[in-house]
Amino acid sequence: xxxxxxxxxxxxxxxxxxxxxxxxxxxxxxxxxxxxxxxxxxxxxxxxxxxxxxxxxxxxxxxxxxxxxxxxxxxxxxxxxxxxxxxxxxxxxxxxxxxxxxxxxxxxxxxxxxx
Amino acid sequence: xxxxxxxxxxxxxxxxxxxxxxxxxxxxxxxxxxxxxxxxxxxxxxxxxxxxxxxxxxxxxxxxxxxxxxxxxxxxxxxxxxxxxxxxxxxxxxxxxxxxxxxxxxxxxxxxxxxx
Numbered sequence: 001x002x003x004x005x006x007x008x009x010x011x012x013x014x015x016x017x018x019x020x021x022x023x024x025x026x027x028x029x030x031x032x033x034x035x036x037x038x039x040x041x042x043x044x045x046x047x048x049x050x051x052x053x054x055x056x057x058x059x060x061x062x063x064x065x066x067x068x069x070x071x072x073x074x075x076x077x078x079x080x081x082x083x084x085x086x087x088x089x090x091x092x093x094x095x096x097x098x099x100x101x102x103x104x105x106x107x108x109x110x111x112x113x114x115x
Numbered sequence: 116x117x118x119x120x121x122x123x124x125x126x127x128x129x130x131x132x133x134x135x136x137x138x139x140x141x142x143x144x145x146x147x148x149x150x151x152x153x154x155x156x157x158x159x160x161x162x163x164x165x166x167x168x169x170x171x172x173x174x175x176x177x178x179x180x181x182x183x184x185x186x187x188x189x190x191x192x193x194x195x196x197x198x199x200x201x202x203x204x205x206x207x208x209x210x211x212x213x214x215x216x217x218x219x220x221x222x223x224x225x226x227x228x229x230x231x
Binding site: 101 | 148171212217222
């Protein structure tokens with residue numbers, strides 16, 4: 001079973017629109033960590049955020065914000081006033097305390113921001 | 116500080132040849148991961164090491180693949196013999212796992228492998 005589901009395969013928005021990328025995870029562990037990574041067209045994977053399961057406070061970093069809801073096992077990512085430079089593939093990942101150090105990555109959401 | 120360094124960035128080889136991919140993790144990190152990314156299968160974990168010891172190699176496709184970490188600052192992923200279906204981007208990542216919770220994995224730029 002897929003531990004991390006990113007149901008949106010591709011999203012296109014017009015510049016300056018807001019966009020939310022969905023991430024749903026599955027775990028029986030009480031201690032776990034959630035991550036978002038960005039993969040721009042150049043190919044590298046860039047870390048964006050880490051959240052642990054005991055911290056449900058939403059986080060905002062500039063135009064980026066993350067909504068963590070344990071009740072729905074979701075960790076959604078919103079980009080406000082999108083820009084062309086936001087065009088990339090975004091990956092959500094889960095790491096469980098009981099499963100060692102490995103990450104379970106979702107299949108990614110490809111975001112295209114149209115100028 | 117230098118990030119994770121992978122070499123080569125691009126590799127083109129012929130079927131049957133041996134391929135060696137290299138990775139230098141971030142200094143001080145104690146975990147190292149090898150991933151493969153393809154359009155069909157996405158990002159797959161091949162193997163990871165803690166303190167230079169292989170912990171989980173269940174993602175290694177078959178015996179043609181092998182990985183080593185002889186010391187804390189160097190790891191290799193070898194494919195022998197290579198096949199066209201091995202064509203992919205191979206990423207190395209490292210993290211520091213300790214008392215501060217699950218370490219963030221930092222990725223190298225990747226090696227794009229093409230097997231003809």
